[in-house]
Amino acid sequence: MDLPEEEFVAHGRGGCPGCAAVIGARMATKISGKKTIMINSTGCMCVNYGYNGAPLFPYVHSLFENAGSVISGIDAALKALGRREDVNLIVYAGDGGTVDIGFQALSGAVDRGHRFLYICYDNEGYMNTGVQRSGATPYGASTTTTPVGAKAKGEPRPLGRKKDMVRVMAAHGIPYTATASIAYPLDYMRKVQTALQVDGPSYIHLLSPCSPGWGIEPKDTVTVARLAVQTNFAPLYEITGGAAFKVNIKPQKPKPVREYLATQKRFRHLLAKENESELELIQQAVDARFKYLLSCENS
Amino acid sequence: MRQYLSGTKAAAEAAKLAEVNVVAAYPITPQTSIVEYLASFVANGELQAQMIPVESEHSAMSATYGASLAGARTFTASSSQGLCLMHEVLFMASGLRLPIVMAVANRSLASPVSIFADHQDSLAQRDTGWLQFYVENCQEVLDTILLAFRVAEDQRVLLPVMVCFDGFYVSHISEPVDVPTSEQVKSFLPAFRANYPTLDLTSPKMFNVMAFPDSFEEFQRDKHESMRKATKVIKEAMDHFAQIFGRNYGMIETYRTEDAELVLVGLGSMMGTVKASIDILRSEGLKVGMAKIKAFRPFPFAELAEVLQNAKAVGVLDRDISFGSTGIVYQEVLASLKHLEHEPLVLDLIAGLGGRDITVDTVVKSARLLQEASEAGYGKDRVIWVDANQDLLDIWKVGAAHVG
Numbered sequence: 001m002d003l004p005e006e007e008f009v010a011h012g013r014g015g016c017p018g019c020a021a022v023i024g025a026r027m028a029t030k031i032s033g034k035k036t037i038m039i040n041s042t043g044c045m046c047v048n049y050g051y052n053g054a055p056l057f058p059y060v061h062s063l064f065e066n067a068g069s070v071i072s073g074i075d076a077a078l079k080a081l082g083r084r085e086d087v088n089l090i091v092y093a094g095d096g097g098t099v100d101i102g103f104q105a106l107s108g109a110v111d112r113g114h115r116f117l118y119i120c121y122d123n124e125g126y127m128n129t130g131v132q133r134s135g136a137t138p139y140g141a142s143t144t145t146t147p148v149g150a151k152a153k154g155e156p157r158p159l160g161r162k163k164d165m166v167r168v169m170a171a172h173g174i175p176y177t178a179t180a181s182i183a184y185p186l187d188y189m190r191k192v193q194t195a196l197q198v199d200g201p202s203y204i205h206l207l208s209p210c211s212p213g214w215g216i217e218p219k220d221t222v223t224v225a226r227l228a229v230q231t232n233f234a235p236l237y238e239i240t241g242g243a244a245f246k247v248n249i250k251p252q253k254p255k256p257v258r259e260y261l262a263t264q265k266r267f268r269h270l271l272a273k274e275n276e277s278e279l280e281l282i283q284q285a286v287d288a289r290f291k292y293l294l295s296c297e298n299s
Numbered sequence: 300m301r302q303y304l305s306g307t308k309a310a311a312e313a314a315k316l317a318e319v320n321v322v323a324a325y326p327i328t329p330q331t332s333i334v335e336y337l338a339s340f341v342a343n344g345e346l347q348a349q350m351i352p353v354e355s356e357h358s359a360m361s362a363t364y365g366a367s368l369a370g371a372r373t374f375t376a377s378s379s380q381g382l383c384l385m386h387e388v389l390f391m392a393s394g395l396r397l398p399i400v401m402a403v404a405n406r407s408l409a410s411p412v413s414i415f416a417d418h419q420d421s422l423a424q425r426d427t428g429w430l431q432f433y434v435e436n437c438q439e440v441l442d443t444i445l446l447a448f449r450v451a452e453d454q455r456v457l458l459p460v461m462v463c464f465d466g467f468y469v470s471h472i473s474e475p476v477d478v479p480t481s482e483q484v485k486s487f488l489p490a491f492r493a494n495y496p497t498l499d500l501t502s503p504k505m506f507n508v509m510a511f512p513d514s515f516e517e518f519q520r521d522k523h524e525s526m527r528k529a530t531k532v533i534k535e536a537m538d539h540f541a542q543i544f545g546r547n548y549g550m551i552e553t554y555r556t557e558d559a560e561l562v563l564v565g566l567g568s569m570m571g572t573v574k575a576s577i578d579i580l581r582s583e584g585l586k587v588g589m590a591k592i593k594a595f596r597p598f599p600f601a602e603l604a605e606v607l608q609n610a611k612a613v614g615v616l617d618r619d620i621s622f623g624s625t626g627i628v629y630q631e632v633l634a635s636l637k638h639l640e641h642e643p644l645v646l647d648l649i650a651g652l653g654g655r656d657i658t659v660d661t662v663v664k665s666a667r668l669l670q671e672a673s674e675a676g677y678g679k680d681r682v683i684w685v686d687a688n689q690d691l692l693d694i695w696k697v698g699a700a701h702v703g
């Protein structure tokens with residue numbers, strides 16, 4: 001893969017050390033280049049990227065919940081003015097702005113078929129407001145609004161697993177959806193490239209470890225992101241045409257989920273002896289889900 | 300060419316004449332047909348625009364500002380609950396200094412539900428940094444939307460504009476409207492070229508970034524100053540409009556105020572009824588006049604003060620209420636009178652909420668209350684519910700007592 005030397009996300013940006021969301025933006029823009037218009041919904045990235053320093057491409061911080069509709073307007077305007085060709089329209093938004101509050105605007109925008117790439121950097125919580133739960137927080141994770149206490153074991157998630165945004169997006173029938181990880185940069189960047197080439201909406205869900213939110217060392221971002229894939233906790237796959245599944249990484253011998261959870265403070269309580277059954281349930285859910293993905297691939 | 304047009308059709312015709320590039324809107328009674336007319340213009344090829352049938356009003360305003368930021372002339376329309384759903388985004392559009400024009404078919408707000416007119420919806424958006432024009436009839440709808448684009452896009456202003464007209468009373472009544480030719484319109488409103496920073500690959504900029512305490516206030520002040528400067532721009536635009544189209548509008552319109560001792564002030568379609576009532580009252584010897592506020596933002600303080608300087612008493616017809624305080628227009632009128640040597644008595648006359656008809660009787664009653672108050676000197680409650688039905692209130696109390 002030919003990558004430009006030029007950096008589009010660099011120089012004095014304000015993110016925490018080791019922030020995967022920043023790394024993910026950096027990789028994506030290596031592919032999309034200067035002919036990009038980017039939208040961030042409110043969240044860490046609009047602080048990390050959205051002030052301080054001259055931009056290398058036009059950029060708007062939309063609002064928390066309307067990135068999908070703002071990009072719809074931009075797409076329509078560029079078409080009306082005869083300038084749509086050659087512009088990469090990208091939304092780069094957090095999981096809160098995507099799976100929760102911005103869900104309606106995103107769903108509407110892809111339903112109308114606007115041509116843009118939506119990348120959700122999923123740090124599994126509202127990090128910019130100080131680590132509250134979101135619709136993407138995994139079962140059992142401790143956040144400030146789902147704390148661990150005498151009567152609570154973190155995010156309760158009665159339906160078992162977090163909102164499956166990739167399949168929700170694929171179910172809209174859009175041309176391309178995928179999951180990605182910063183620990184697999186070539187896979188991720190190829191997906192960005194593919195997404196930018198399709199004629200219509202595309203969606204990439206990027207798991208983005210967050211040091212303060214997950215309770216990890218900044219130096220461990222990539223290791224943790226890799227473990228998420230190696231344990232099948234966050235599998236890498238893509239769906240074309242809303243139906244054709246391809247699982248990109250199939251670990252020969254998946255590592256136990258426990259190993260992944262043990263890297264993060266937010267799951268620490270689950271490792272206690274009395275929570276062994278919880279851990280077993282999580283492992284079973286992860287296995288079942290991966291099996292399901294493989295079955296989608298073969299069907 | 301004269302055509303019979305409803306208010307909503309007049310609004311859509313105006314947007315078509317303005318050759319808007321992008322329309323994003325969501326249906327809500329009584330605004331809906333504006334969007335439908337525009338969609339059919341686009342479908343028939345009468346208007347070369349992108350039409351975005353969004354999934355909510357929040358998205359309508361968001362797509363509109365996205366399009367405007369990308370350099371398109373944009374138009375949208377809303378009402379009531381829809382306008383409230385846009386609230387957050389209205390600040391964004393004005394803060395980004397985007398010349399968006401929106402037609403508002405005024406409708407009251409739940410709860411309880413009502414689909415009928417009052418001014419609560421748009422007045423609740425008073426402080427969002429949008430210019431607000433209130434108009435009386437279908438001709439004024441069409442003309443004012445053209446004026447709105449011209450003012451919004453002036454470099455001295457660069458702020459979005461709402462053109463507000465009463466739901467059903469104006470939106471659904473058909474009247475003969477003089478529809479200008481597109482050549483006439485072009486000489487007043489040149490073809491669009493964005494004259495503000497846009498999302499431009501050749502000159503990349505960041506929009507809506509953080510402002511810290513060392514600069515935020517200055518952005519707000521700049522917006523305020525632009526709004527104040529808009530008064531001049533509006534007057535210039537109206538003069539130019541009069542030259543081309545032969546119809547004349549001011550920041551406020553007056554009727555028989557020269558020697559008026561009592562003046563009724565208000566917004567929108569009811570002012571037609573007020574004019575008719577004034578003729579009746581005049582024939583009975585009561586010296587009454589009318590001041591219709593056309594531009595509510597920027598507020599015409601000086602113009603209004605001048606009209607009211609010799610009035611003994613002023614009655615503000617408020618088709619809205621700021622709960623726990625007074626009508627909203629009343630507060631503004633009071634503020635504009637502060638600098639007069641002889642401050643007249645001002646009564647707040649709440650009427651016509653939720654589509655209750657403001658009849659000649661209502662206006663005559665209002666004028667008589669004003670006359671009484673003016674003769675008796677002050678002392679009464681300044682907020683008067685002119686057309687509220689005491690019997691209904693009593694029934695409600697009886698009901699409450701039974702329930703309680």
Ligand SMILES: Cc1ncc(C[n+]2csc(CCOP(=O)(O)OP(=O)(O)O)c2C)c(N)n1
Binds near residue numbers: 042094095098127128
């Ligand atoms: C309408 C609205 N509600 C709440 C907020 C406060 N807020 C700002 S960022 C944020 C959380 C963002 O979460 P996410 O999208 O996951 O991005 P992250 O912070 O993790 O980068 C919240 C709740 C807001 N800006 N706007």
Ligand code: SF4
Binds near residue numbers: 123213
């Ligand atoms: S809080 Fe998390 S997501 Fe936000 S900047 Fe820091 S590491 Fe990145």
